[in-house]
Amino acid sequence: MVTCYIGIGSNLGDRRSYIDKAIDELRSSRSIKVNRSSSIYETDPVSRISQGKFLNGVLEIETMLAPRALLVELNNIEERLGRQRTVKDGPRTIDLDILYYGQEKVEEDGLVIPHPEITRREFVLKGLRELGK
Numbered sequence: 001m002v003t004c005y006i007g008i009g010s011n012l013g014d015r016r017s018y019i020d021k022a023i024d025e026l027r028s029s030r031s032i033k034v035n036r037s038s039s040i041y042e043t044d045p046v047s048r049i050s051q052g053k054f055l056n057g058v059l060e061i062e063t064m065l066a067p068r069a070l071l072v073e074l075n076n077i078e079e080r081l082g083r084q085r086t087v088k089d090g091p092r093t094i095d096l097d098i099l100y101y102g103q104e105k106v107e108e109d110g111l112v113i114p115h116p117e118i119t120r121r122e123f124v125l126k127g128l129r130e131l132g133k
Contacts, residue, residue, distance in 0.1 A: 001033070001062040001063065001064055002062065002063055002064075002101060002102040002104075003035075003060065003061070003062055003102060004060075004061050004062070004063055004070065004098060004099075004100060004101045004102065005058055005059065005060055005061075005098075005099040005100040005128060005131070005133055006026075006058065006059040006061055006074070006096055006097065006098060006099060007056065007057075007058055007095070007096070007097040007099050007115065007121070007124055007127075008022060008023070008037075008056065008057050008058070008059055008094070008095070008096055008097075009043075009054045009055060009056040009057070009092075009094070009095040010022075010054065010055055010092065010093060010094050010095065011045060011051055011052045011053060011054040011055070011091050011092065012052070012091050012092060012093045013093060015054070015055040016040070016055060018081055018093050018094045019040065019055060019057065019094070021081055021094075022077055022078075022081060022094050022096060023037065023059065025077045025080065025081070026059070026061065026077065029073065031063055031064050031065045031069075031073065032061050032062070032063045032065070032070075032073065033061060033062045033063070034059060034060075034061050035060045035061060035062060036059070036060045036131055037057055037058070037059045037060070038057045038058040038059075038126070038127030038128075038130040038131055039057060039126075039127070039130060040055050040056065040057040041055070041056050041057065041123040041126065041127070042054070042055055042056075043055075043056050043122070043123045045089075045091075046089075046120070046121070047089035047090070048089075049087060049089055049090050049091075051090065051091040052091065054123075056121075056123040056124075056127075057123070057127050058099065058123075058124060058127030058128055058130070058131060060131050060133070067098065067101045067104065067106050067111060067113060068108070068111060070098060070101070071098060071110075071111055074096040074097075074098065075096075077094070077096060078092075078093075078094050078095070078096055081093050081094045082094075083095070097115055098111075098113055098115060099113075099114060099115045099118055099124060099128070100113065100114050100115075100133070101113045
């Protein structure tokens, strides 16, 4: 099992409910164990697209999935919770991002770990500090 950190966020509809449902989906996965979650922070969007504020946090999980397989699992959860990727950086019901995958560095098409935006997202830094990362 590998310890990973996942960014979680929502800025559409009942934001807290989407976050709770995503965490429930992660907990129900046979391949993922949710260890801890940070506080949830309300944040302004960083996109230039006009949209509502986010609720964001960080999860510490353990998984036996390889990085690409974990990304597929996270994308499947997003899809089940109604995420539509019609506009890049647009509003979303749920957003799940791999921040860290153990100590691994990954640079593949569509997957970069550690996540390249970590240092530009204060809520991520606060959440990681809260979880002792």
